[in-house]
Amino acid sequence: MWFTRISVKYPVFTIMMMFCLMVLGLASWQRMSVEEFPDVDFPFVVIYTNYAGASPEAVESEVTKKLEDQINTISGLKQITSQSSEGLSMIVAQFNLDVSSNTAAQDVREKISSVSANFREEIDKPVVERYDPTANPIMSVVFESDKMNLQELSTYIDQKLIPQLRTVSGVGSVNLLGDAKRQIRIQVNPLKLQSYGIGVDQVINTLRNENVQVPSGTLHQGSSEMVVEIQSKVINPISFGDLIVANKNGSPILLKQVADVTDSQAEQESGAFLNGKAAVSIDILRSSDSNVIQVVDNTYKVLDQIKQQLPEGMYLKVVVDSSKSIRGTIVDVARTILEGAILAVIIVLLFLGSFRSTVITGLTLPIALLGTLTFIWAFGFSINMMTLLALSLCIGLLIDDAIVVRENIVRHTEMGQDHVTAALEGTKEIGLAVLATTLTIVAVFLPVAFMGGIIGRFFYQFGVTVSIAVLISMFVSFTLDPMLSAHWAEKHDPNKKPSAIKRFFNWFSDRLDALNHFYAKLLKLALRFRLVTVAIAIASLFGAFALSKMIGTEFVPVPDKGSIRIKFETPVDASLQYTQAKLQQVEKIIRQHPQVQSTYGVINATTNKGKNHVSLRVELTPRQERAQTLNDLNNEFRARLTSIAGITVTSVASADEVVSGGQKPIMISIKGQDLDELQNISDQFMTEMAKINGIVDLESSLKEPKPTLSLSVNRLLANDLGLSVSQIANVVRPLLAGDNVTTWEDDRGETYDVNLRLSQDKRSLPTDIQSLYINSNKTDSNGQSILIPLSTVTTMQETLGASQINRRDLSREILIQANTSGRPTGDIGQDIQKLQENFKLPAGYSFDTQGANKDMAESAGYALTAITLSIVFIYIVLGSQFNSFIHPAAIMMSLPLSLIGVFLALFLFRSTMNLFSIIGIIMLMGLVTKNAILLIDFIKKAMERGIDRYDAIIQAGTIRLRPILMTTSAMVMGMVPLALGVGEGGEQSAPMAHAVIGGVITSTLLTLVVVPVIFTYLDDFKNFMMRQFRKITS
Structure with a gap:
């Protein structure tokens, strides 16, 4: 060359x-930047819409369905799912991969803008964001103080620290958990309002209109100007009580006469606990196009500055740092490269x-x-x-x-x-x-x-x-x-006495020569009994396929990265205090285990699912320091938590959510329109699913019904009395759910919410609502607005309503999810598939498999396409190399022979057939042909020199045995560190190495014997066809 x-x-x-x-x-x-996985643009868009105080049914009908209908018209849309819960609509739109996430987000914004403009006043404007299904907080920081109370600590973090963290390059959002920020609370007394003849809407309008600062133009004084503004901002929180809300008989009625004004704190909506102790924490999420390690490094720099600013007695601790596992994984894989290289070089030294x-x-x-x-x-x-x-x-x-x-x-x-x-x-x-x-x-x-x-x-x-x-x-x-x-070049001195290491190399070379002689005899025997040789190879292949039935299947092995996430729920109507008490019980039990280093629990985190939802992260001792596997610990924790009454454990699994996106591997969607019928179907199906071996943490998206108080408005009567439905809703909603009607600014320029709400003792019974009064548009003889009791124009009914309504592709669904234990996900999925086939569904209802089993089926299809193309390309390369349509077939016979070792290795190592082992099989197709190419190439060249075919095969085999064994040994030893699966996340990539090692070893052994035999058959066939062609043309 x-x-x-x-x-x-x-x-x-x-x-x-x-x-x-x-x-x-x-x-x-x-x-080059460092990441755990390649930066992939997920064409997902999420749409959040707040509708404070609304039931899931109202959120679905007023928000979710209207937005879905618009989004569904966008081209490139693959799937649309949604969750309608109390006060919140969340829609996830998944687009085809050829659509960029930026384009998708812009298309969604344009489509929903027209419908959202016609939303009711109390429905917030939808927030559209690019969505990464694998996104989770990359850092969690806990703050504690010996001298501040909860309100002071929360306010300090919110006003002083979070703004600094939001400026960090790559930070997408910073969420405060367990906080109770300072808030000016105005708790109205409905009885006093009634006695003064004042409606709640008057109080709301007063707060919004009287606490203002209005620019009013300028005064010109010669060459200078003076700005004029009307200053009516409230100076201190208690002064809100001096605002005039009405005049009755010439006397002003002050706010403090009908409401209690307190400088207090907002009601806690979330909780955070570190090792059983209440704290305030922040979760830091990265923007979708940023690098985790870079963002974490930048955040640490800001945290170092923050530490210098903290008041005396205040401390911070980083409890979650996603970059640690990423760095650990990268270091471990890099170490396997070095170790594999050293082992491969040792093999070369041994052979040469x-x-x-x-x-x-x-x-x-x-x-x-x-x-x-x-x-x-x-x-x-x-x-x-x-x-x-x-x-x-x-x-x-x-x-x-x-x-x-x-x-x-x-x-x-x-x-x-x-x-x-x-x-x-x-x-x-x-x-x-x-x-x-x-x-x-x-x-x-x-x-x-x-x-x-x-x-x-x-x-x-x-x-x-x-x-x-x-x-x-x-x-x-x-x-x-x-x-x-x-x-x-090396210089050989025949008179120099060989060293000990040289004598060892000579001894090893002699053993290889002996092996070469044995191989020559074996090859001659195989050529003599060609049919028997091929029969043995075919029998071995069928045996391997029989063995494959004993190998489990799954999408991707779960890595052991030293952390477990436990999720549980308290009753749907549980208070935050009740859930906090249960979380402390759970933490106490979990921390008793000797392998647990720390626990970090949050209530009603960023998903805003409710005060009864808890997520607990458990940090374990490093994998190499404990005997129990992650699955063993999951089962043990699951068993321990059964002793706690009042909670439902929904998940105990690895905290690593990169591949799963935080979802369980088993996901079955049941679609239909009637929720009662869906619940009936899901209850029956879950009963049967629970009988399947390996199913744990079985749950349904349709949770325990939540007590609902339904108020029906008599529209005709309300209209006669000068009331509208929206007017009634605009009064009831802020009084019950609370409404930040205005803000107050202190002398340092810090802003706090002013929240209007009924006092706790006036919003605990259904009768409290009907005793409310609303200002009518009609007036009495004195020109005063008439007060109408809510009970006059409404009827009340207590029902049980869904706490969450899920939808998929414009249809309601119940999503059944489960974790697995002790059996591969694919095997469990096959059992569920059989269950679905035998389960009779009413007309209009259907099953839809989601989760890991759906991903596995899609990936298997893509992998099969890749394998088919690879085989075609290999044949093209070999045909071009040997200038023959027939001889490449002899080389390609080594491909199925490699499967014998693949299945045997996966079985012996107790690995599964998963995405990584499939990639290993694809890789094998290139590796096993290498040896066959070298062998057949030498045979053909020897025959071209006039050597008899039999002698050419024996000569080529004995000449190529040493380099074939050397390359095979180097390949195997280079993959041994990867096959051992040591280090963080090694369980995921180990099956790939298992498949390659097993396939390379068996294919090499069989290639040396079987491929030459097959070559002779194909060569005979070629010669036969040429003789027939000569007869025809002669």
Whole structure:
């Protein structure tokens, strides 16, 4: 090859090229960002709409359905789901992957703007955000103080600290939990309002209109101007009580005569506890296009500044730092690369028996690795788990070409050629075969890079990285290796006594020679009994497929990153104080376990699901320091919590939610329109699901009904009395739910909400509501508005209403979710699928599988497409290499033979068939053909030189045995660290290495025997067809 000749002729130029690759690689590494996974643009959009005090049914009809109808008309929409809960509508719109999230968000804003403009006054404007289903708080910080009370601490954090954190580059939002900020509370007394003949709406209008500062123009004084403003802002909180709300008989009625005005704190809506102690905390979420590690690093810098500002007796502690697990995962994968490289080089040294040959061969690794970094930086990739995993799997591949080239050069040297000639001729002889093997790897991984779906987006960087790495390693093998072999050759001194290590290498070489003799006999035996050989191979393959039935399936293995998230609920009408007490009980029990380091619990966190929802994060001792697995601890905690009455544990699982998006792996949607019928179906189906082995934490999205008080307005009577429905609603809603009617600003410029509400003792009974009075639009003889009791125009009915209404694709649904324990998710999914097939649904109702099983089915389809394309591309490369349509088939017979080892290895390592093991199988298709290519290439070349086919097969087999065993051993040893699954998150990638190691070992053993036999059959077939063709044409 011309570049090999140039490299040998100009050694300094070759060294400079390699040096350049390494320098550029180091420079690129410094510039690349570090992430756990590739940055994927999720085309999801979420729409939040607040409707304070409204029931789920009202939220659904007034907000959710109207918005859904508009969003559903947008092109590119894939799926739309929604949740309507008390006072909140949340809609998630998922678009096709070819739609960018920015475009999707803009389309949604434009579509809903027209309908939201016609919403009722009390419905807030919808908030549209890009949504990342894997987004969770990247940091949680807890604040405590020895000298501040809860209100002072909350107010200080809200006004002094959160604004600083919001300025951090990459921070999307900062949420305060467990807080009780300062609030001016105005608690009206309905009896006093009635006695003075004042309506609640008068109080609301007074607060909004009297606490103002209005600019009123300017005064011109010669060459200067003076701004005039009407200043009627309330100076201090208690002065709100001096506002005049009405005049009766010439006497002013002050606010303090009909309401209690207090400088107090807002009612707590959430809670935070660290190790059982109440605290105030903040959750920090990153923006969708930011880097987790960079945001965390920037946040720590601000926190260091904040620590210097904190008042005496106030402390902060970071309790959640997502970057730690990311850094740990990256470091662990990088360590497996180093360990794999060292083991691979040791194998090369063992086989070649020469330190100099090992250096020549081993230099390919650092040059190829660093050179690859240059190109993946140019592609805009980051250092993440997928790119590092690709490099880790490539260790054996990167040194493979160098081994083959160096071994062949050494063989030519031993044949008596000088070092330069041996370098050129040895590389030339093996060059086309090495080129073909490299192109087969590229042919395999390019389809992986372009798989469909979100999973394809994750594996894009994986496939491209592998392709780049093997191309660079081939280039280094064709340039640096021949040059060093020609100009840095070993000198043999026959008179020098061999050292102990050299004697060991000689002994190992003798064992390989003995193995070679044995292999020659075995190969002759296989060629003699060809049919028996093929029959044994086929039987082994059928046995492997039978064994595959015993291997479980799942989407992605759950990694053990040292943390567990426990979710539980108290009764739907539970108060915050009740839920806090239960959380403290749970924390106390969990902290008794010796493997627990800390607990951090939050009530009614950012999801705003209600005061009865709790999420508890449990930090464990590092995995290497405990005997119990994550699943063991999940089961133990689950059992311990059964002793606590008044709670329903909904989930005990890994706190790592990158892949799941915080959802359970088992998700079954039951769709229909009638909630009662849906609940009846879900109850029956859940009863049957609970019988399936491995199902835990079974729950339904339709929670316990919440007591609902329904007020029906007599529209005709209300109209006669001068009232409208909206007027009634605008009075009742703020009195019960509370309404921030205005704000108050202190002398430091800090702003606080002024909240109007009925006092607690006046909003506890249904009769309290009907005793309210509303100002009519009609007046009495004195010109005063008539007060109408609410009981006059409304009737009251107590019912049980849904606490949450879910919808999917414009239809109501109940979503059944469950975790798994002790069995793979895919196996459980198959049992659920059988249950669905045998379950009779009423007309108009249907099942829809979601979650991990749906993701697994989609990914399997994409992987099957990638495998099919890979096989086609491999055949194209081999056909071009051998200039034959038939001989490539002999090489491709090694593909199914590799499955024997795959299934055996997965079974022995107790791994599952999952996304990573499937990628390992795809990778195998490129690896196992490499050995077959080298073998068949030598057979064909020997036959072209006139050697008998039988002798050519024996000669090629004995010549290629050593390099085949060497490359196979290097590949296996390079993957051993990955297969062991040590380090944080190692459980996810280990099945990939298991599949590759098992497949490489068995395919190598069978390739050495079975492929030559199949070659003879195909060669006979080719000769037969040529004889028939000659007969026809003669």
